[in-house]
Amino acid sequence: MTFADGKAVITGVGQSQIGRRIGRSGIDLALEAAERAVHHAGLTFDDIDGVASYPGPVAAEAGFVGATTHDVRDAFGMKTRWHVSGVETSGQLGTLMDAAAAVATGRATHVLCFRSVWEATAQASGRAAALTEKATRASGHTEFRVPFGAVSPANWIGMYAQRYMHEFGLTREQIGKLVVNARRNAGLNPNAIYTAAMTLDDYLSARMISTPLGLYDCDVPCDGATAIIVSRREEAAGLAHDPIAIESVGAALYERHSWDQRGDLTTMAAHDAAASMWDGTDLTPADVDFATLYDGFSYLCTQWIEALGFTEHGRVGEFLDNEENYALDGKLPINPHGGQLSAGRLHGYGFLHEACTQLWREAGDRQIKKDLSVAAIGVGGGPEAGSMLLRLGA
């Protein structure tokens, strides 16, 4: 039992230059990532007949939407049979799942999927109007939070973290070990934003943002784009790499789409997505060789560890106490590239890129030493979540 009868595989990945305030546009970055991914797969743009992107043309803070599907189609004069983008989907991986389904049902053969951000440059150039300058009212999903000063995801996620810590005794030291480990991995990643060594003391003494989240619990805006090629399996033979099968995906949301109404505040939509993902495969958490788990905020990574079943609910603190559980040379390496906290906020797609890079053994100094065949990816937080299980080869 596999997702879409095993008809969708990943055949190539690419990333643009990544950095802070590099002064390049989101489209420029998207095109660079797209070129690299298409080339990496051993394809040409004439082979690509589908394009998918998250989130598409939506109102958002400056730099959050680097390029749309049409920007990339137009730039390369692509003839496509299928395209999609959308923000109302299962975390940033949602449109990628749609692309895989489109491939499996014959609507496209090779789909270019991408996510581009240029938040660092946009903010530096003053495009991000300060909240204080906005003449608008809080509407949509912020209507019931922003008027109370709950303006940042750090506030919303801080409250989830506080409740979990209250219930289960998770400590900042335990979360800090995960953050420090990711920074250690980032030191081996030449494309990471932050590579300087960090100690647990550095973590604990950094300024508080919104309790219990401090500065190093929050990722930072960067510029960069990631592209992934999803292909129909029978068209993948003879390409540049052993195809990576999309074994199963998790897109479930079983409760209200809300940051504060979930029945159990010590879980998130990640738990729904992960449960659904495991329902779609004969594999189990014990089969996973490594994981790349969203850490736009550190606490979200701890949620994914539990949601995906790598430890029991309520026990992630014990899991984190023992670094052999998740270190680069440990039982289940987590975020070998450094995660978003250290490698940069490529907003979801970076985790899929790293999973494929590791499976193809192209990760350089940070390559996980043991044999790898199965990777778990969890992306998103709060009511937004999507997960994937990848398996190398047929």
Added chain:
Amino acid sequence: MSADSGRVLPEVTAESQAFWTGGFDGELRITRCQDCRGWIHPPVGACWRCRSRDVEPEVASGRATVASFTVNHHQWLPAFPAPYVIAVVELDEQPDVRLTTYLTGVEVDEVTVGMSVEVVFEEHDDVALPFFRPVAA
């Protein structure tokens, strides 16, 4: 919004009008299902529990319990000088119905999960924001 305060007020919709204006009459108005009697927040035009479309605002007691909170230390808005406390509170009427709110009248280091709080309204333009403060023991 009041341009000088940096306060971001809510956009009042048909669904949320009762919630945002009840405070002018000193009432915390929460949408309630007229069939299963379950409370609903934020209001969405139907009851997610029984799918009834017969939902109406009713007056809740304004008493609640802190389900979680965060002390925000970063200065985002002039109207909310840091540090300040944001909380998710559970209505006494139905604990799985929660409001995200601002806690007033409390020291930032004295807030606890489980603390009893009550509503207090702060009026700005056409809305009365339901803030909460600790209930005297």
